[in-house]
Amino acid sequence: MVSTVVFWLAAAVAIVGAGGVLLAKHPVHSALSLVLNLAALGVLFLLLHAEFLAVVEILVYAGAVMVLFLFVVTLLMAGTKTPRDEGRFRLAYQYLLAGLFGLILFVLVAHALVGADWMSSLAATNAGGSFGSIAAFGTALFTKYLLPFELTAVVLLVAVIGVIFLGREHGATRK
Amino acid sequence: MAAVIIIVIKGLILAVLLLTAFGVLTLTERKVLGRFQFRPGPNRVGPGGSFQFLADGLKLMLKEEIIPNGADRFVFLLAPTISLVAALFAFAVIPWGPPIHLFGQTIPMEIGGPNVGILFLFAITSLGVYGLILGGWSSQNKYSLLGGLRSSAQIISYELAMGLSVVGVLIAAGSADLNNIVSAQTNLWFIVPQIIGFLIYVVCMVAETNRAPFDLPEAENELVAGYHTEYTGMKFAMFFMAEYINMVTVSSLATTLFLGGWHGPWLPPEIWFIIKVAAFMFFFIWLRATLPRLRYDRLMAFGWKVLLPVALANALATAVWVSVVAR
Amino acid sequence: MLTSYFPIALYFLVAVVIGVGVLGASRVMGPRKPNAAKLQTYECGVTPEGEVGPRFSVKFYLVAMLFMIFDVEAVSFYPWAVLMHQLRLFGLLEMALFVLVLGIGYAYVWKRGGFQWQE
Numbered sequence: 001m002v003s004t005v006v007f008w009l010a011a012a013v014a015i016v017g018a019g020g021v022l023l024a025k026h027p028v029h030s031a032l033s034l035v036l037n038l039a040a041l042g043v044l045f046l047l048l049h050a051e052f053l054a055v056v057e058i059l060v061y062a063g064a065v066m067v068l069f070l071f072v073v074t075l076l077m078a079g080t081k082t083p084r085d086e087g088r089f090r091l092a093y094q095y096l097l098a099g100l101f102g103l104i105l106f107v108l109v110a111h112a113l114v115g116a117d118w119m120s121s122l123a124a125t126n127a128g129g130s131f132g133s134i135a136a137f138g139t140a141l142f143t144k145y146l147l148p149f150e151l152t153a154v155v156l157l158v159a160v161i162g163v164i165f166l167g168r169e170h171g172a173t174r175k
Numbered sequence: 176m177a178a179v180i181i182i183v184i185k186g187l188i189l190a191v192l193l194l195t196a197f198g199v200l201t202l203t204e205r206k207v208l209g210r211f212q213f214r215p216g217p218n219r220v221g222p223g224g225s226f227q228f229l230a231d232g233l234k235l236m237l238k239e240e241i242i243p244n245g246a247d248r249f250v251f252l253l254a255p256t257i258s259l260v261a262a263l264f265a266f267a268v269i270p271w272g273p274p275i276h277l278f279g280q281t282i283p284m285e286i287g288g289p290n291v292g293i294l295f296l297f298a299i300t301s302l303g304v305y306g307l308i309l310g311g312w313s314s315q316n317k318y319s320l321l322g323g324l325r326s327s328a329q330i331i332s333y334e335l336a337m338g339l340s341v342v343g344v345l346i347a348a349g350s351a352d353l354n355n356i357v358s359a360q361t362n363l364w365f366i367v368p369q370i371i372g373f374l375i376y377v378v379c380m381v382a383e384t385n386r387a388p389f390d391l392p393e394a395e396n397e398l399v400a401g402y403h404t405e406y407t408g409m410k411f412a413m414f415f416m417a418e419y420i421n422m423v424t425v426s427s428l429a430t431t432l433f434l435g436g437w438h439g440p441w442l443p444p445e446i447w448f449i450i451k452v453a454a455f456m457f458f459f460i461w462l463r464a465t466l467p468r469l470r471y472d473r474l475m476a477f478g479w480k481v482l483l484p485v486a487l488a489n490a491l492a493t494a495v496w497v498s499v500v501a502r
Numbered sequence: 503m504l505t506s507y508f509p510i511a512l513y514f515l516v517a518v519v520i521g522v523g524v525l526g527a528s529r530v531m532g533p534r535k536p537n538a539a540k541l542q543t544y545e546c547g548v549t550p551e552g553e554v555g556p557r558f559s560v561k562f563y564l565v566a567m568l569f570m571i572f573d574v575e576a577v578s579f580y581p582w583a584v585l586m587h588q589l590r591l592f593g594l595l596e597m598a599l600f601v602l603v604l605g606i607g608y609a610y611v612w613k614r615g616g617f618q619w620q621e
Binding site for chain 2: 506507508509510512513514516517518520521522524525527528529531532533534535536540541542543544545558562565566568569572573576577579580583584585586587589590591593594597598601608612617618619
Binding site: 026028029032035051052055056058059062063064067070071074075079133134 | 245247249250253289290291294295297298299301302304305308309311312315320324327331351
C-alpha cells in the first residue's frame with residue numbers, strides 16, 4: 001500500500017526530472033533536473049528490492065557522473081545568463097536524427113515491455129529474503145557473471161586511456 | 176502510527192543534537208585554538224564565553240540576506256540547502272548505541288540500519304559536493320567559482336581513497352551493515368588489524384571535510400573565502416553547519432568502523448560513543464592549530480599517487496590474509 | 503527490507519524541513535536594504551573586473567573523469583569484500599585480475615602525468 005504511493009510519487013518525480021532536462025533553458029538547470037531524475041530512479045530500484053543497485057545508482061550516477069557533468073557545464077558556461085542558441089553548434093538534420101533515434105528507443109522499450117515475463121519477475125522481487133542485497137548481488141556478480149565483470153575492467157581501461165588522450169596538452173603528447 | 180511518531184521524535188532529537196553539536200563545536204574550537212595560541216578565546220558572552228555560539232547564531236539570523244547581482248537565485252538558495260540536508264541526512268545510518276527497550280518497544284539507537292549501511296552513507300555524503308559546485312557557480316564571482324571547483328576536485332579525489340580504505344573492514348566483518356560491523360568488534364577493535372586502513376581513512380576524512388591542512392577552499396589569502404564568499408547571514412551559516420556536522424559524521428563513521436562503535440567498559444555505550452567522537456573532534460582542532468596549509472598540486476598528487484594505491488594494497492592484503500594465511 | 507528504509511525516508515523529510523526552515527527563517531528575520539555596491543560581487547572591495555568565466559585548467563576535467571572511472575571500480579569492491587569469507591582464493595584471483603587490468607590504466611595515467619598538477 002505504502003509502496004504503491006511511493007512508486008507513483010517517485011515515478012512522477014522521475015518524469016518531472018526528465019522533462020526538466022529537456023525544457024530547462026540553462027544547462028546547469030538541466031543537469032540538476034537529471035540529478036532529481038536519478039534520485040527518483042534510485043527510489044524505484046529500492047521498491048524493486050534492488051537495495052545495492054539503488055545505493056550504487058546514487059553513489060555513481062548522482063555522486064560521480066553528474067559531478068563531472070556539472071564540472072563541464074559550470075566551467076564552460078560560467079555565466080548564469082542563458083546561453084543564446086547561435087545555430088552554429090547544431091548538428092545537421094538534428095531534429096530528424098533525434099526523432100529517428102527516439103522512435104527506435106520507443107520501439108525497443110515497447111517490445112521489451114510487451115514481451116516481458118511479468119509474473120516470474122514479480123515472483124523474484126517478492127521472494128524477499130536476501131534478493132537484491134549486497135551479498136546476493138555479489139554472489140551473482142562473482143560467479144554467474146564473472147566474465148562480464150572482468151570485461152568491465154577492460155572497458156574501464158579503455159575509458160582511462162581515452163581520458164588521458166582527450167586531456168593531453170598539445171605539444172606535450174610526445175615526451 | 177506510534178512507530179511513525181517514535182521515528183519522527185527520534186529524527187528530531189538527532190537533528191537537534193547535531194545542530195547543538197555544531198554550536199558547541201564552534202565555541203570549543205575557538206576556545207581550544209585560543210589556548211593553543213596562549214590567548215583566552217571568546218570570554219565575554221556568558222560565563223567564560225560559553226554563550227558565544229548563541230550570540231553568533233542570533234547575529235547571523237538577523238543579518239541581511241544578500242543575493243549578488245547576476246546570481247542564479249534558485250541555485251544560489253539551493254546550494255546551502257543541499258549541503259545542510261545532505262549533512263543531516265547522512266547521519267541516519269550510524270548506530271550510536273545498542274537498542275533500548277522503552278514502553279514495551281525495542282527502539283534501535285539509529286534512524287535506520289540498512290543492509291548496505293556504509294554505502295548509503297557514502298552515497299549521501301557524495302551529494303554534499305553539489306552544494307560547493309553550485310554555490311560557487313551561482314554566485315557569479317570568479318573566486319567563488321574557482322574555490323568551489325578546487326574543493327570539489329579535492330573532495331572527489333579523496334573520496335576514492337576513503338571508499339577503498341574501508342574495504343578491509345568490510346572483509347573482516349563480512350558485512351556492509353554498520354550494526355554488524357560494530358558487533359564484529361566486540362572482542363577486537365578493527366583499528367588493530369586495519370591500522371593502515373584507519374590511517375588512510377583519517378587523512379581522507381580531514382580532506383573530505385575541507386579542514387586544515389586540507390582547507391584550500393577557504394584559502395582566504397588567495398580566494399577570499401572560496402565557494403561561500405557571496406553568502407551572508409544564515410545561508411553562510413548553513414555551509415558552516417554542514418561542515419561541522421560532516422566532521423561529526425565522518426568521526427562517527429571512524430568510530431563505528433575502527434574503534435568498536437559504542438563498545439566500551441563500565442560507562443553506558445552512548446557515552447562511549449560520544450567520548451570517541453569527541454576525541455576525533457579534538458584531533459581536528461589540534462590539526463588546525465598545528466599544521467600549515469598544503470599546496471594544491473601536492474594535495475592532489477598525494478591523494479592519487481599515495482593514498483589510492485596504498486588503500487588498494489591494504490584491501491588486497493586483507494583479502495590475502497583472509498583467504499590464504501588465516502585459512 | 504523496505505521497512506528498514508521507512509524511518510530513513512521519514513528522517514529525510516525532517517532534514518529537508520530543517521534545511522528549508524533555516525533558509526526561510528533568515529529570509530523572514532533579516533532586514534532588506536539593498537544598494538548597488540552591496541549587490542556587487544565581492545572582490546576585496548575593488549570593482550569586479552573581467553569576465554566571470556575565466557579559462558580553467560583541463561586538469562579539473564581530467565580529475566573528474568578519472569574519479570568517475572575509478573569510482574565504478576571502487577563500487578565493485580564492496581560486494582566482493584562482503585563475500586570474501588565465502589569466495590576465498592577464487593575471489594582473490596578474480597579481483598587480482600580485475601585490479602591488474604585497471605592497474606595498467608593507472609600506471610598509464612601516472613606515466614602520462616595525469617596525476618601531476620604542474621609540468
